[in-house]
Amino acid sequence: MKTSFKNHIPSSEITPKNVYTARRAFMRSAGILAGTLALASCGVSEPLVTAEEKVLGDPGYSALTDERGDQVNQLSQITGYNNFYEFSTDKEEVANLAKIFPTTPWEITVNGLVNKPIKLSVDELIKKYPVEDHVYRLRCVEGWSMVIPWQGFSLANLLRDVEPTSAAKFVRFESVMDLGKMPGLANPLYPWPYQEGLRMDEALHPLTLLATGLYGGELPAQNGGGIRLVVPWKYGFKSIKSIVRIELISEQPATLWNLIAPNEYGFYANVNPSVDHPRWSQSTERKIGELSRKPTLMFNGYESDVASLYQGMDLKKYY
């Protein structure tokens, strides 16, 4: 297997964690000092760590590029333009609504057709499976795209440890349903919970990531914190956010968008410029921040890594 997807980020380009955490601590104390001076007369106290501060990330990441040379999007674009209907159908309203959504501590259950079902917190997962930087292109089915520096680990590492039985053929993922903090869940026109699925070989592919961080910072709630899936050769809706449960099963699972409009959203949902969608262009895309459109690449540019998974399949039928 080729390893072109591995994004070896020169360590010189990234601020070491101890440096930027120290910098943040300094900024925080400076901020508190300034805040104390400004607010001393009003008697207002501020929380020490705000939600925004948690997701600050490391500005050094903004200089990174993917393996094709495309620069990563700005953090404000990545955290300010989110399809996360559990919060809102308005992509630019999600970040605001997600501010009160707690992403730590976060627990995830892995069970189903496995020998060793587990329940772990994201903190425990990060200790067990060291996270690495991965700069991936994200292509939304709506015809826009971004380049995003994730931190995470291969789903395959986790799946091997739970020991799937031979009957396990598919992996089903389920998002959190926090009725109190996710106003979009009250919309009866969506068959909640958000659920997604992968074929076993897709789930075990080294490109398939469980992401726990973004831009070197925590994974913000609007981007799917505590933990999310990232499958870069598929349309964005496959990369399910805020996962609470991973289940190994024998049959192809139902998926939310496929339940809504089966003619539009297939189970596979591989990025494919030659398979059209009744609404959006799949042959071209606009990278967020760019003025003009550009051609969409087969498997979102990961063709040499993943095409072998679909050998002999009619991709027009299995869209």
Next chain:
Amino acid sequence: MGLGLLNGSFGVNPIQSVEKFAGFTALNFLTLTLACTPLANLSGYKFLVSRRKALGNYAFLYASIHVFVFVFIDYGIDLGFLLADSLNKKFIWLGFAAYIMLAPLAFTSFRYWQVKLGKNWKKIHRLVYVIGITVPFHFLLASKGSLTTFSGNILLPVIYGGIITLLLILRWKPVKNFIQNFKPITGL
């Protein structure tokens, strides 16, 4: 709106935001245009009828911005991209048809044409009923949802379709007569 583009109030994906905003505004003006006559009949406020022309022209103005941004900015007049992405999409055909029907109505909305076309003017301008039916379908198919499963983001197009249908029913002679006969009793 131009100012909004400059100061970033159209957000992270400004081209799409402007397309959506202009299209939605055009639909609102179209709905208001179609509301004038039935509301004037119901309420007796005859001045509403004289507002149709201005509202209809505003609908055309925003529809023009909607189409202009789509063709010239979103696709940057790249005909290859535009045709490849459009020809097989029903919602683009519907939107295009509605705009082609709306344009002559805007151009002939002035007194000069009203006199010159005489009886035909009214016939031509009845096209607005067809446009009123076409546009909600364009909106529905452009929205992320499905009428078949009645799920997804379909509420707004369905509501607008419902309002316009109601406004068209109120123009239907039997309904109009029924309401006229009803008026003396209720004192409307």
